[in-house]
Amino acid sequence: MRVLHTSDWHLGQSLHGQDRDHEHHAFLTWLLARIVALAPDALLIAGDIFDTVNPPLKAQERLYDFIVNAHEALPSLTIVMIAGNHDSGSRIELPAPLMRRLRTHALGRVLWLDDGNLDCERLLIPLSDASGATAAWCLALPFLRPAEVTGPHLGEDYLGGIAQVHRRLIAAANERRQPGQPLIAISHAHMAGGAVSLDSERSLVIGTAEALPASLFDDSVGYVALGHLHKPQQVNGEQRLRYSGSPIPLSFSEVDYPHQILQVDFEGEQLTQVLPHRVPRAVDLLRVGPARLDEVIAKLEALPLPDLLASVVQHPWLEVRVQLDEPQPELRTRIETALAGKATRLVRIAVEYLGTGSREDTAALQHLEQLRPEQVFSRAWEEQYGSAVDEATLGDFLLLMQEDELEEQP
Known part of the structure; x- marks a missing residue:
């Protein structure tokens, strides 16, 4: 059994207002070629397929064109994709009946039956090998929102509800599988111990809830294909718990990440190898600075x-970071003049003001788009009331954010 694991495509994403469709198209073209070359039995897409709950039409076309092309290239391939916290669960599931004809399963949310039991049937997907026989079972766990795992019959403990979903689904999978069939989970979650990208990952911590423990997946689960964190990594050093990471850098903080997909191979129930395949970068991200203005200008003038x-769409995205003692009214003009005719596309100028006196403190001026919603709320609260926001109030704000996202879904 061979599985390819990928996540966090963020189709439709823009970089400081600049469209990135060319990069996503290049990635999907490369991925299709890897599917043909590696002939996997399944492709797992672990959430955040789109960048927003209402993605642009071009982003949706990219996804569905890829699914059709993958099915035509390898008709035996099973695709399983789940909704992430950036996705609308309803939108992901909307074309599910049509996609099943292309051996594609789209899971956006968990459902509970009238008797209070988890609807495990829709979350357990058989994975076939080249002969058509069921060789493994996939446990699909889309991003779990509070409204899906709390309520009159479940209680109000968010983490407790998440644990209950995992426990029931794993138990149902173990009842169903036959000897030699591994369990492969796909989940969009923030696992404890994972390294976070500073600029581009929306927090999944709700109220006082912490990141999820790896113990949610007991030893009966042979591999966990995780999504949400953009840096490829193992959770707590475990070979079987992995984030594939994003296929392209979604912010300048991700410039040095080894963007990749993962090839996961099983012999029966035994995980035999996890092999990364590096994704070629269609467009580079270039950062100049932080440095004094004269030094920055010299580096910009030396660019090729x-x-x-x-093509222009292949020119690197450029972020310029300048250290100043005081505001420079002609800053942008000087930078744009130095870049005239260069093979770059300027998307951001970041300014750091250096303090004066015996102690030189550097305070970065952050643009609103760099701050997470809870950071903006915390700053506004402190400015209004003169004290830090308490945990209970911040938790209420985050819950309202989640509810607002659900209302935006079609």
């Missing part, structure tokens, strides 16, 4: 001229 054979 464009290759006459290269």
